[in-house]
Amino acid sequence: MRNRGVGGWPARRAQMSPGRPAFVYGDATTTFADVHDRATRLAERLRSAGVRHGDRVAYLGPNHPAFAETLFATHLLGGVFVPLNWRLADPEISYLVEHSGASVLVRAPNCAAPSDPASLRAVVALSDPAPGEIDYEPWVRSGDPTPIDEPVEEDEPALILYTSGTTGRPKGAILTHANIVWNCVNIMIGVDVASDDVTLISAPLFHVAALNQTLLPTYLKGGCSVIMPRWDVDSCYDLMAKHRITWMFGVTTMFGEFARSPRWDTADLSSLRNLMCGGAPVPPALIRTFQDRGLVFCQGYGLTETAPGATFLEARESVTKAGSAGVPVFFADVRVVRPDLTDVEVGEPGEVLVRGPNVTPGYWGDPAATAAAFTDGWFHSGDIATVDPDGHLYIVDRLKDMYISGGENVYPAEVEGVLFEHAAVAECAIIGVPHARWGEVGKAFVVLRPGATAGVPQLQQHLGERLAKYKVPLEFELVDALPRTGSGKVLKARLRAGG
Template identity: 65%
Template sequence: MPNEGIGGWPARRALMSPNSTALLFEDESTTYAELSARISSLAAHLVAAGLSKGDRVAYLGPNHPAFVETLFATVSAGGIFVPLNFRLTAPEITQILGDCEPTVLVYAPECAAVVQMLEATPQQVVALSNPGPGEQLYGDWPAAAAAVEVAVAADDVALILYTSGTTGRPKGAMLTHANLTWNTVNLLIGVDVGADEVTLISAPLFHIAALAQTLLPTLIKGGCALITPGWDVDGVYELIAKHRVTWMFGVTTMYAGLAAVPQWESADLTSLRSLMCGGAAVPEELVRTYQRRGLTFCQGYGMTETAPGVTFLEARESAAKVGSAGVPVFFADVRLDRPGAGPGEVLVRGPNVTPGYWRDSGATEAAFTEDGWFRTGDLAAIDPDGHFRIVGRQKDMYISGGENVYPAEVENVMFGHPAVAEVAVVGMPDDKWGEAGRAFVVPAVPVTEAELREFLLGRLAKYKVPSRFEFVDRLPRTASGKVRKGDLRAVRPHLP
């Protein structure tokens, strides 16, 4: 059987453009020829160290070329790559490792203290002691044998990504090689990615959006993936200017922060051809902020279990359809469970959809309808042109005085107030209305509850206006940028 997986992509690209820059990290570049050679060598070391087809390799650390090399080496050797959230605590990582049982754990120096506190570790634990890309992985492993030749089928599992756990214990979403390939095809149909692309990857690669929506499409097209360890607003402006960045992905908080600093008005952003945003509904005013700078800002909707693209707003409609999450990606079917009856749950079916959750048949069965559609748990409405507008999580909707209230709608309007930097709305029990809204606001400048209430009453029906406002320094978020609304519901209100 030939290798039908994504593990062969770097070698195929190296044949086409060996001297082009594949990765750029802290001014150190790696060509496609060099990347392919390092991946091939590392794959051989993994096999020599005992990795068999289907074994898991976990990676713990911030964005780094070693992440890319370990990913492709693992899957080319027939293994399953498990990227871990490096912000988790030792007990949380222990729980995940106990579930996926990796043969190898690779970790960065920044994570050494956490690794030392793990209750149990895999057979092989490899520390990245050298900041240089590639060779630091080898250590004292057995000498590498000949190049690895493992039969990998398109339907073999390539990744296990653990959900952020906003609803409880994290589940390991399995993504096959075919899931990732079809998602890449969908992305390339929706975005004109070129071989001259310089893609800024500052969002964490352990999250599916940065991995599958920017890294994989950039590499398959032969572009340059400019990787940074994390997000730094000042650093981003420097990188855009220095390397003429053409494409980037971010979540709402990243883009809001980029537009909130003094450099925003004067910085040269002419190299940017496309900006992609996802992870949560994007406030319309934030989109318009970027459009006023002449930038193409495209919103998409997806999730880990769909690898991740479900809908996408292409550049040609980004101005006319502000606030829309777009239409279904090319190779996927998307519908609502309540067509024509207002907002309904988004259901997805297609080659990009997960086969299920790792060793969790119960969760897998619950995630699909009887006829095979994946239940996203997200609510959306569809306009006459077929565009989806995400209105929130099904569990986040609340009923106030018999009326359905969708927090995303309220948040979108509140974000239009110049004093609101961030906002999250949750439903809370109320003696009079059954449930009422409670808004958590991160102010950009001082503002009062009365001012916000007056602003909303002119723009929303009265039952949608939160009954209580809480001013906070920050909102609790997952690593993917989503607000942990369960944490907010648990906050004791500040009584007047």
């Protein structure tokens, strides 16, 4: 087989375990042989729509087996898969489609395609296609099942995953096929993924963690992925009972809701082998809640750009090292450095740098951002950590002003830019503040223009029409002025301190 990338996985898995279940979605089960057949047919259909080696195919919608089918089909042709956050507002999605240059978009019925993007040649709807769109299911079934063996190398781009930066514009992190494979290897070493694992895919697949930390490692190993369209705590309990789930990834918010459920005390959780958490610091009390039930609870640290695993704290250390992000994954190197790039001493804060085969080669169409992100092959995470005497990392702050709300990264510069577009806003600054349910939420400090009368409801409505809901600050404070440095920069540290 000349396809050395992820696109070759369905054929290899179908040969090894054709009749075993690969995906469960609702009442439908898809075997590994089914995935191979459907991905091949879809790849032929995409090729008929003009998709060629290196072209981008985007997917917009909640979790569904079609997400994986589209990914594998794209990779069969040597294309690049672009999963989009379906929670974004229409202008945000339009930008990502245009920036990636996607030629085909596969969308869920509850997600409208962007209007007239120049790069799109075809829109495929999972159901209820609009005029001019293609109906996914009959289109796939009509595809030619003849095997496709397009040459694809490990170092070619496989994914473009959009992650906003401090400039406020999303950046497309490129992950190669090799990045994905090495991340899977690191996971299998840290978590002991088994071929009989039944993995609950409960976090959104457009995020690197759900895709690369659970679905793809499970598929590679020959396990079964039970796919939830979106997170719902009662559905989670139901699926655990029905399918005897063995492995689950979630963010802190999800595990908090799981443990607070009225079903927690009586639910049979004996099938669970591993619970894996990431995306935000995990309160030690929450870890103990799960361990008191005899459950294995692991946590780690990473970024989209590191595919994502950079460090991992295995279960045996999750009590003694509570609050730690763990040690570097097996096939990666991590340093914590001072501004002069010398290594910090024990307990001294510094920036986290990562190097390894799991690290992105750069950002799509952005050589300046790529160059700025690396020093001598080391990726700058923008996160601040300390290291203890045993080499365990503790994330303590961020160089960037990003905060995490319910597992979603929020970048203040992006929200500030949209808020500033309101006619009544003269100046604004946004910080993350603690929140009991979401971990962090946004707080906006707003200076109104002279004579303006806009209130908080109008500002929230303005943002809500243009941004995803989780990006809209829950708290607003109208102020006379923002604290600034002598050079004019806003002193966000003073805002966080209440002054």
